[in-house]
Amino acid sequence: MQDFGENIQQVHNDKLGRHLVAGMNIEPGDTLLEERPLLVTPHWECGQLKCAQCFQESYVICRRCQVYPLCMDCSQHDDFECDFFASGAGKGLCKDILVKNYGICGLLKLLLLLEDPATRPDCATLVETPVNLDDYRDGDGMWQEHEEQVVRPLMASGLVEVLSSQQLTCDSLHAHCIRIDSNAFEVTARDGDTLKGVFVCGASLPHNCVPNTVVALDEQFNMKLYAAVPLQTGDIIYNSYTNPLMGTSQRQHQLRLSRRLDCSCSRCLDPTEMGTHMSSMKCRECPQGYAVCEMDPDGRPGDWRCLECKASMSAANVHELLAEVGGALVEARGDLQVYESLLTQYKSMVHPNHFLLLDIKQNIASILRAAALMNSMEQPCKKLLARRVELCSDLLPICRAVVPGISKLYAIGLFEYLLALIELVELQFAESDLNKKEYGAQLRTASLVGKKAMDLLRFEPENSAEGYLSDRISMELERIESDLNKYGG
Structure with a gap:
């Protein structure tokens, strides 16, 4: 699934778990990691059928399995998926399973990867990652989206009984949805639509709002990770999972929702955001001053204070x-x-x-x-x-x-x-x-x-x-x- 460059090493510590570090001095542009996606899928809310092979819009169904959409240019798709519904364990299931509930497409793909002995080992790192479901039952929309678009329709489809060896429950399906979201990068189909590509290794890199790597994705959704800046031996390999043009509080909010983490990188700890003042407020007391967010000793945000006259502004305002x-x-x-x-x-x-x-x-x-x-x-x-x-x-x-x-x-x-x-x-x-x-x-x-x-x-x-x-x-x-x-x- 992935190919590590000779210039990096896998290490482990209690804070970051398993992660990558530079094994030698690395120049900008040097390749660190190449990885094929575990799976590529439309977003959960996608209602337009997509070709199972190339992900362009589709209005026809595979003649053999009568389940998966295909476009006019593609005559076949994954053999195991096709066989599963054509002559395997799933042949008795409703053939409209994707037509009626296309939102389940991504999770269905993962479940069939787990069902196939040839691809099950590729999923091990993903499915063995623990998920604390209580962290997600918070009404922020993600849980409800998974419930309505994916979990409930899949439970009603009969697929759970067919895949009895996986011992699937509502909670385990929710956990799989969260794993897919947490390990997905936005990728672009040939027709310009955005999809989700799940990269187990690439998505496991520690986050930093000032990343030292660049993620490149080609038309076949293959990932190449290369160095953005010079790296010294032992430097941790970081990626960023937020929009760099967001302010600190917005990046932090996005990270809590998507990855359940609080970032303490150099940019997040700098109230001026690397001198850009992307979150700074105009002081109400002096003509030239700008107020920045003060941090308490534990790194939590507090009120705002002008860098010139020291006047304060309440966080609530x-x-x-x-x-x-x-x-x-x-x-x-x-x-x-x-x-x-x-x-x-x-x-x-x-x-x-x-x-x-x-x-x-x-x-x-x-x-x-x-x-x-x-x-x-x-x-x-x-x-x-x-x-x-x-x-x-x-x-x-x-x-x-x-x-x-x-x-x-x-x-x-x-x-x-x-x-x-x-x-x-x-x-x-x-x-x-x-x-x-x-x-x-x-x-x-x-x-x-x-x-x-x-x-x-x-x-x-x-x-x-x-x-x-x-x-x-x-x-x-x-x-x-x-x-x-x-x-x-």
Whole structure:
């Protein structure tokens, strides 16, 4: 299932359990781990049938087993799964088992992997991981989703009786669902839909909000883990399971929900979040100060205090404001003017780098990009294009700071900035707002941006989303070079 690089070692301690460390000094880009997914499955709530082989939308069923969906391009799927319903223990079960309850697809796949003697050993590490179900019976939505979408329909299907050797109960099925979620990475199907890929080793790496690795996934959902920064012998190999553009309290909340852990990494313990101030509030008492969250001796968050005048803000007031902004973002519903109004309304209350402002800026930039792609602006407004360049530029230093070293986040940010800049300067040149010399200078800037993005993506598999992004950037660079030659840049 997985292949460890010669430069890492498996070790064990009481705090982290079994984990990986650098066995020698490692350079950025060096491969640490390669792993095939144990299983790939749509999300629990997916209602559209997906081909069991390639995961594209499907409206036909395998003629042999009459259970699994197939697309027009695929004539077969996993032999054991097909045999199980065609001529094996499950042949007497209702053939509409997936048509009526497609949400069970992921758990069904795991149960059949456990039933197959050839694949059962591959599941050992996953199913032997203990799950404290009481930690999940908390009404946060996950338990109820599993119950309604998966556990109850599967219990009613008759499959539990057919798989009697596995001694399945409602609780054991819930535990399997939790194991799948806890070990899943988001992967992308060929049609662009997101799926869950379960990687037992890759998902077992300890979490750090400032990871020292990069996860790469190709079109066949194979994982490659490589070093993002130089590693010294004995360094722990970390991954991150949160969105780096979230603030500390939001990352912590996500980790508690998804992995039941509290993070105490350097970023979480730094109230300024590595100097980015992504969670800092504007002081109400002094014009230049920003308030950060104070930690008590046990590392628990307390009230907020200005770094300049030492004035305090209650945690309750901060949380109330964050909830207000979060609710307003939900209500914005993709309206450009509403997002711009929110940005104006709240920028005086929080640090310019605050994660909520970043969220608003990302939404505005996305709307402007979508409008350009759909040619919804018959004559693109230079003001709006300049606004998109400005927003993309604002995001770049934050992306660079929160994911050091080789960073796909930063590379994608550079790409978005590159597209926005090229679109703007080409229009400015076409309308004679820029002369040849000025246009050439802007193209050289764009070229440097593109080359930096390419450099950050050079370790990505060619047949991955990032590999194709590299191809796109390369095409942009060729076009820039052509214009530089044409206009004497």
